[in-house]
Amino acid sequence: xxxxxxxxxxxxxxxxxxxxxxxxxxxxxxxxxxxxxxxxxxxxxxxxxxxxxxxxxxxxxxxxxxxxxxxxxxxxxxxxxxxxxxxxxxxxxxxxxxxxxxxxxxxxxxxxxxxxxxxxxxxxxxxxxxxxxxxxxxxxxxxxxxxxxxxxxxxxxxxxxxxxxxxxxxxxxxxxxxxxxxxxxxxxxxxxxxxxxxxxxxxxxxxxxxxxxxxxxxxxxxxxxxxxxxxxxxxxxxxxxxxxxxxxxxxxxxxxxxxxxxxxxxxxxxxxxxxxxxxxxx
Numbered sequence: 076x077x078x079x080x081x082x083x084x085x086x087x088x089x090x091x092x093x094x095x096x097x098x099x100x101x102x103x104x105x106x107x108x109x110x111x112x113x114x115x116x117x118x119x120x121x122x123x124x125x126x127x128x129x130x131x132x133x134x135x136x137x138x139x140x141x142x143x144x145x146x147x148x149x150x151x152x153x154x155x156x157x158x159x160x161x162x163x164x165x166x167x168x169x170x171x172x173x174x175x176x177x178x179x180x181x182x183x184x185x186x187x188x189x190x191x192x193x194x195x196x197x198x199x200x201x202x203x204x205x206x207x208x209x210x211x212x213x214x215x216x217x218x219x220x221x222x223x224x225x226x227x228x229x230x231x232x233x234x235x236x237x238x239x240x241x242x243x244x245x246x247x248x249x250x251x252x253x254x255x256x257x258x259x260x261x262x263x264x265x266x267x268x269x270x271x272x273x274x275x276x277x278x279x280x281x282x283x284x285x286x287x288x289x290x291x292x293x294x295x296x297x298x299x300x301x302x303x304x305x306x307x308x309x310x311x312x313x314x315x316x317x318x319x320x321x322x323x324x325x326x327x328x329x330x331x332x333x334x335x336x337x338x339x340x341x342x343x344x345x346x347x348x349x350x351x352x353x354x355x356x357x
Contacts, residue, residue, distance in 0.1 A: 080247030080260065088117035091173075095117060101261045104261055113171070113193050114170050116173070121173070126145060128142050134155065141188075145313060150164045190247070196319070200323060205228040208238065209237055209353070214278050217305045218283065224243075227348070230345035234345045240268050242268055244264030256275055258271075278334055288336070288338050288341075293333045293334065332355065336348055
């Protein structure tokens with residue numbers, strides 16, 4: 076069983092389970108005993124039916140194309156070209172099934188996909204961000220690839236006291252009683268940062284490269300457009316998923332401030348974002 080994002084998911088399929096637990100960082104999240112919230116079958120006998128394709132994209136480092144679609148019965152399918160399929164039925168949101176996948180990078184992405192679909196029905200999603208913790212509270216740095224998320228959190232680590240990195244690519248953000256929290260995950264990009272901890276969220280920070288440092292808090296509409304693109308992209312392509320995604324982001328925004336920052340890759344940017352976020356709480 077894997078415990079990620081507050082969800083304990085039982086894995087079945089002998090070879091698939093062995094391969095999954097051998098992936099970097101995954102064993103850290105293994106849970107012995109306990110009560111599972113859902114089941115992920117890793118060696119299911121699947122054949123993808125005719126589907127309406129909603130989204131296609133390359134899998135980073137996977138050497139494959141992923142196609143997301145829905146069949147005539149409303150069941151969601153992910154096709155990993157050349158490797159297999161994942162099936163999720165929103166009417167049975169406690170179960171995900173995928174075929175046996177032999178490529179480690181594709182399998183890693185498949186597990187991320189499974190947690191995305193299970194989490195959408197539970198109000199917890201992986202959010203593309205580099206997340207730093209300061210004085211016990213987390214700041215999630217959002218932005219397009221190459222905008223300097225990892226650089227900005229590294230500058231926090233180098234210049235702000237009592238700071239540590241929770242995850243550098245895809246932590247899970249959840250709305251729970253009392254506020255929003257972020258969980259570490261085994262999906263941390265190129266940085267091996269695998270922490271099981273959960274921390275309250277102080278702010279979400281959307282980064283953009285600019286010739287000078289500036290920061291401002293966003294209103295609701297701007298905040299929504301700043302956060303939603305960092306959620307799993309396929310979910311905005313289908314009506315039922317989009318409804319749940321909108322509700323999820325709206326719940327987050329009711330509890331967490333969102334800032335937009337234009338910044339340089341320097342220590343002054345880290346101090347500016349830290350001081351703005353933490354001074355606003357006083």
